[in-house]
Amino acid sequence: MGSATSKTARKLPKEKPSWAGSRMPSTPGAAPEASRPRPKIPLAFESKSEADAKDPDFLSKLNQLGPVRVGHHTQTLRAASDVQNMYRSRMQSEAEASSTRSTRNRLLASSLSELLEARKSMASPAELETLAERYKIDVEKLHELCRVVNTPSIDEDTVVRTTAKDGEQFLTMSHLLPGSLG
Numbered sequence: 447m448g449s450a451t452s453k454t455a456r457k458l459p460k461e462k463p464s465w466a467g468s469r470m471p472s473t474p475g476a477a478p479e480a481s482r483p484r485p486k487i488p489l490a491f492e493s494k495s496e497a498d499a500k501d502p503d504f505l506s507k508l509n510q511l512g513p514v515r516v517g518h519h520t521q522t523l524r525a526a527s528d529v530q531n532m533y534r535s536r537m538q539s540e541a542e543a544s545s546t547r548s549t550r551n552r553l554l555a556s557s558l559s560e561l562l563e564a565r566k567s568m569a570s571p572a573e574l575e576t577l578a579e580r581y582k583i584d585v586e587k588l589h590e591l592c593r594v595v596n597t598p599s600i601d602e603d604t605v606v607r608t609t610a611k612d613g614e615q616f617l618t619m620s621h622l623l624p625g626s627l628g
Contacts, residue, residue: 551587561588562597 542549553561561581565588568574578585604620 549582551583553581553583557581558595559597562592562595565592566597566599 539552540554542552544554561577561583564577565574568577574588575585578588583591600619604618606618608616608618610616
């Protein structure tokens with residue numbers, strides 16, 4: 447972009463540098479490069495000078511940043527043993543819930559969803575007790591659970607089926623809000 451005069455001209459060296467060229471020894475009897483001892487090149491931290499310490503641009507950027515602010519609201523990471531214990535506890539809970547032996551008041555998430563959905567169609571307390579027995583949960587626990595957990599209900603009048611150009615079908619629906627059952 448821009449004209450050629452606005453760009454700085456690239457200047458190439460007039461002479462060939464001494465290190466340029468072939469990697470062969472300059473004299474016929476000289477030792478190859480690999481066998482010659484190389485001079486030790488100082489590392490960056492070993493070769494600091496006063497000029498390096500007085501970089502005005504670097505100093506101005508540090509002053510712009512200001513002091514470091516440490517967020518004390520950060521959470522501590524859990525130790526690996528805590529995570530393993532939590533994982534073991536969840537696995538044990540899932541195993542107990544899915545086992546064939548009688549475990550009361552423990553359900554898998556899918557079973558809980560089925561139970562809550564089936565509960566919506568129960569008309570009498572006797573039907574609710576039968577449902578609770580089938581899922582091996584106390585009726586009192588079911589009532590406590592239903593105070594805080596529920597599954598969404600779909601308003602069948604709001605279901606809209608659409609088909610895209612490629613033949614893929616989509617369903618759009620609204621759920622009933624609590625208290626809007628008619």
